[in-house]
Amino acid sequence: MPDPANRPRHPASERYSVTLVPPAVQAIAELAESTGLSKADIINRAVQIYAFLYGQTRDGADLLLRGPDGAPEKLHIV
Secondary structure, eight states: OOOGGGSOOOOSOOOOOOOOOHHHHHHHHHHHHHHOOOHHHHHHHHHHHHHHHHHHHHTTOOEEEEOTTSOEEEEOOO
């Protein structure tokens, strides 16, 4: 069984100050309005999703989005 004392320690939370580009500001505002989530929740979810997708593509997975017509489209995150 691994020793819990040897696990990397991460703070419970951390505060960042970032400058967002106008399209990101607009997207956050629209998501907050339509979902009822706070801006912090939206940004936290976005970072977690990006980390997951980055890990998947780093390990060789393709990201596919299936449109209403059923045709898959490969996504590229730049």
